Amino acid sequence: MTAADYYIFGVGFGASDVRYIGWMRKSLQDMSEQIHADLTCVSGSAPRAIAEAARGDTKLSIFEIESVRTAEDARDATCFWHQYFRSLGLDVVTDQR
Secondary structure (H helix, E strand, O other), X not given: OOOOOEEXXXXXXXXXXEEEEEEEOOOXXXXXXXXXXXXXXXXXXXXXXXXXXHOOOOXXXXXXXXXXXXXXXXXXXXXXXXXXXXXXXXXXXXXXX
C-alpha cells in the first residue's frame, strides 16, 4: 500500500455540525493551527465566520475524512464530500482550489 500525499478534512463544531470541507498536502496533526488561520483567508464570508466563531467559547473540530494520492483526487474527493454533507442538510462550504 502506498502512502497518502493529500488529506481531505472537515471543520465544524462537532460530528453533526460540519461547516467546511478542505484538502491539504500535510497531515492534520501537523497543520491544525494553520487550517484555523487559513479559514480567515479563504474567499467568502462563511469560512471566516467559522474561524471567528471558534475564537469564542465554541471548540472548533478538525477531523480527517480520507486520504488520497494526487491533487486531482483531492479536489474530486473534496467535491464529493461537500455534496455528500450538503445532501444530509448541512450548510457546508468548500474552497475549490
